[in-house]
Amino acid sequence: MGRTLVIGDIHGGLKALQQVFERAEVTDDDQLIFLGDYVDGWSESSGVIRFLMGLSEKQECILIKGNHDAWTEDWLLAGTGPDVWLFNGGQSTVESYADYSQQDKEIHLDFFQKMKNYHVDSQNRLFIHAGYSSMHGPEKEVYSSNYRWDRTLWETAVAMDKKLAKNSEFYPKRLLLYHEIFIGHTPTLYIGSKAPVNKANIWNMDTGAAFTGALSVMDIDTKECWQSDPLPLLYPYEKGRNA
Template sequence: MRKIAFTDIHGCIASFEALLDQVKPGKSDQLFFLGDYIDRGPDSKAVLDKLMDLREKGYQLTCLMGNHDQELLISLDDLERREFWLERWGGDKTLESFGVRYPEDIPAEYLNFIRDLKWVHCADDYILVHAGLNFYNEDPLEPDPDMLTLRSWYRTTDYEWLGNRKIIHGHTPKPREHIYELFLVLDDFRILDIDAGCYAVHLPGLGHLCAFDMTNKELYFQKNIDEMRWKVV
């Protein structure tokens, strides 16, 4: 039985399926998804369909919330945030994938899937979260919006609190070479960002999807093979 983490798929269904072909997960494996399933890529709906299909077929999935997933939920009621989500975060691509004009027209089963996402998960000696932990909080594992948005938080890490545990996260795209460098010192540094910037095919070193086999200490990378029509604004 393996424990395998994925993150920041961002609607890149072809790349995601190709990565799954590499990893070859079995139903005895535990698959952890660290958020940001939607936006920017060409088919957010297909990514959510794939996750729900895997779960329906008996695969063991733990799915966490990302800031893009949360922003969709916020956009249901907040029109100002909706405009920002659509124009700056690639939310328009999510709506296109569903064939709708407004987020409230997305079928309820998908919205409920997102509403049910966890904020953080502990698996043996690993802490899984989308962006990071706020070590200024009395309990860094208490659900907190910072878990979805933090950047540049490593210097605040409370290693005494962390103990022998390791934090696996996404959210901040890093070149695959940098991810591999962090992987090599994981036993000492105890933090690994596995967001290889799948959607950012136009930026040097990015444009990959990454998975981390926590059981066998192995990284997988899949180059983006989706047709991308989104770019950083």
Template sequence: MFFSRSRKSAARSTAFRITEGQRVYAIGDVHGRFDLLRLLLERIEQHRSATDPQRTQSRLVFLGDYIDRGTESREVIEAVRAGQEGQGWTCLTGNHEAMLLAALDGRLDWEVWLANGGVETLFSYGLSARDFTASGRMDELGPAITEAMPASHLAFLRGLPTHVEIGDYFFCHAGVRPGVALEQQSPEDLMWIRDVFLDSRADHGKRIVHGHTPQMEPEILPNRINVDTGAYLTNRLSCVILETDQVQVIHT
């Protein structure tokens, strides 16, 4: 995936704020890089311990794309699934999770998912794409994945929401369609949109925090914040910290 150019946005007269007394750590696209996720979580914990010893009202929000391209999708899913269940992490869906589920449900050709990093995801679950593609057994791939993936992982993927709102911030994977009310955004746009959103200088009503389009550094603009720093290519997994009207960045 190419790296997007930075774009300027129009200024806003009043600052966007996270709900008083809360702090949000929003984490960009992991893409199977469990090594980076583990390191970033350690740095988040260090930040929490140093600045908030009571650890009250801190919330982790993951922006989707846990799987594909990196080699440890299984480990990533297990980590975020366990965090969602045990620590209340908010885990959103990305377009890569959507592609896998669409292929499993017969709505997308397997070749499309495999060409977009699915080969590495299969490998993390002990499957070789070549065993199916080279021998004409593509019809067996879905059942093989269902058998190889723990039921808890599939249930996690199928249960992921497309967005969450906290204070003056709206979190989703890809972005929103300008001119459409946030409550009327389509799941497809929330997971897939790019240029029409990235090029927009509009105030969307809330500040949009998203991933999906890699940048070399987190992109912090008046109307949106892009947290995707292309972890699978750059070895940099990033997180923005939102508290009151302040934005900080930590990364691997």
């Protein structure tokens, strides 16, 4: 049996994904859990999707859908996208598909449509892009967009008193539902960390690859972590989402 590895937000950084896989010595025996936001940022968004499609054919991959993936899925389906998406990395994604045939775009659309909103493993560990607001868990979420947009779960964990006991009546009920929760969406750079951050029972794997940070991979059992070089070093002539 191989390892179970969780991967943070990629944002079009194919070079970073390939580099960190080399550093983590990823093999076909490893189970890979991707937390979403594969696109929008650096210039190789379509290349990331093509790479993941090939990877999924040879080993077990669980792909969670992020907010940027949902935007790109809508664009592939309708041929247009909102300005807010284009201004937040979407334009680079559109450009990365410039040489694709309609048939190839439809194959990629099908890949996006098959992504999961969240995943719970046999050890009651939750993998979700952003979060959920329901105290009963994501399966009871009223708005499915929260899977891809909610930041209150992470904000709650960051703001918590470290001395608060799990049996306290004030301990957030949402956090008691799972043994561990793995998320992306909110860069750890915002709280001054270049590495994955653990707050309460949440691990935040978004280490800012869309901006000035690196792409991170973690063994969910041992918590050993590997990182790529910062993305601006791998794409020195691009701005990512820093424009």
